[in-house]
Amino acid sequence: MTEPLRVLVADDQTLVRTGFRLILRADGIDVVAEATNGTEAVEEVRRTRPDVVLMDVRMPEMDGLEATRRILTGAPHTPRVIILTTFDLDRYVYAALSAGASGFLLKDVTPEQLTSAVRTVRTGDALLAPAITRRLVQRFARYGSDTAALHRDLASLTPRELEVLGLLARGLSNAELATRLHLAEATVKTHVARILAKLGLRDRVQAVIVAYETGLVSAGVREAAQQPTEQT
Numbered sequence: 464m465t466e467p468l469r470v471l472v473a474d475d476q477t478l479v480r481t482g483f484r485l486i487l488r489a490d491g492i493d494v495v496a497e498a499t500n501g502t503e504a505v506e507e508v509r510r511t512r513p514d515v516v517l518m519d520v521r522m523p524e525m526d527g528l529e530a531t532r533r534i535l536t537g538a539p540h541t542p543r544v545i546i547l548t549t550f551d552l553d554r555y556v557y558a559a560l561s562a563g564a565s566g567f568l569l570k571d572v573t574p575e576q577l578t579s580a581v582r583t584v585r586t587g588d589a590l591l592a593p594a595i596t597r598r599l600v601q602r603f604a605r606y607g608s609d610t611a612a613l614h615r616d617l618a619s620l621t622p623r624e625l626e627v628l629g630l631l632a633r634g635l636s637n638a639e640l641a642t643r644l645h646l647a648e649a650t651v652k653t654h655v656a657r658i659l660a661k662l663g664l665r666d667r668v669q670a671v672i673v674a675y676e677t678g679l680v681s682a683g684v685r686e687a688a689q690q691p692t693e694q695t
Contacts, residue, residue, distance in 0.1 A: 467493040468585055471511060473504035473527065474519040474547065479570065483517060483577065490578040501525030505533050508542060515581050516544045517568075520559070528559050535563035543584040560668050617677055619661045625679065627654045631667060632674030 470492055472483050484494045495511040498504035500522045508516060516534065518527040531544050546559045546567035559567070565584040568577065620628065630640055637655070641648040655667070664670050674680050 467491055468515065468581060469493050469495045469511070469513045470581060471496045471498065471504065471507055471513040471516045471542070473498040473501070473507075473516060473522070473530065475499050475522045476519075479519070479547075486574040486577055487581065490574075492578060492581060499523075501527055501530030501533075504530045508534050508540075512540045513542050514585050516542050517547055517581075518544050518559075518564070519547045528562065531559050531564050532562045545580055545584055561672060563665070564668070565666060566668055616662050616673075617679065620658060624654055624658050624661070627651065628658050628670060628674050629679050631655065631658075632671045632680045 468491075470487055472480050472487075472494060474480050474483075474497075480497045480499075484497070487494050495513050496507040498507050502525045504516065504518060504527070505525070507513075516531075518531055520527040522530075527546060531546070534544060535541050541563075543565040544559075544563070546564050547570055548567050549570055566580070568580055572580070617625065617628075626644070627640060630643060635643065637648050637651045640646070640651045644651070646654075655670075658664075658670060659666065662670070662673060664673065
């Protein structure tokens with residue numbers, strides 16, 4: 464029998480934790496622990512070894528961003544982390560994605576969206592809410608000293624892979640990419656997998672960040688779109 468998904472909910476609001484716990488358990492997902500601040504979240508992850516952590520950003524003692532960094536850095540067991548945000552207030556979500564979080568959710572998600580998100584990141588994919596992801600990354604992406612190195616990494620991609628990366632960064636799903644590029648969805652998945660492997664990235668969230676940090680989306684994609692692309 465398949466083991467149920469194990470989730471830790473970290474939020475300083477009792478009503479939020481209770482609501483998420485009831486929603487998840489009603490869908491057969493096991494809530495193994497709850498935390499009211501980042502310090503407790505780090506401790507409970509070590510103790511209970513959940514598959515997924517739902518992490519609030521603004522919490523006392525230690526915020527969710529620092530907790531995410533500690534959970535995902537150097538630990539033998541690293542769960543997937545979904546950041547919970549109100550978006551307009553939590554302007555450091557980008558930092559959490561850069562630290563390795565697998566995505567983020569608005570706190571007013573529907574029960575179906577919540578359970579689907581948990582199952583999505585557990586399978587190794589990233590949770591991308593296209594419009595919100597684009598706004599976050601465009602607003603907070605940093606163009607710093609690492610940009611040149613990232614540009615060198617992009618040189619390993621084929622023209623088609625650059626095109627896929629650019630469209631992926633704009634929030635298109637695999638199905639939408641397939642329609643736009645007139646490819647089979649399986650072919651798109653192969654392209655995405657190759658992009659992640661070549662750039663040493665864990666998931667689509669990190670790919671989106673790289674695309675914006677290198678300026679691929681703001682300039683390169685438009686140029687690539689005007690050039691012939693390789694046939695697949």
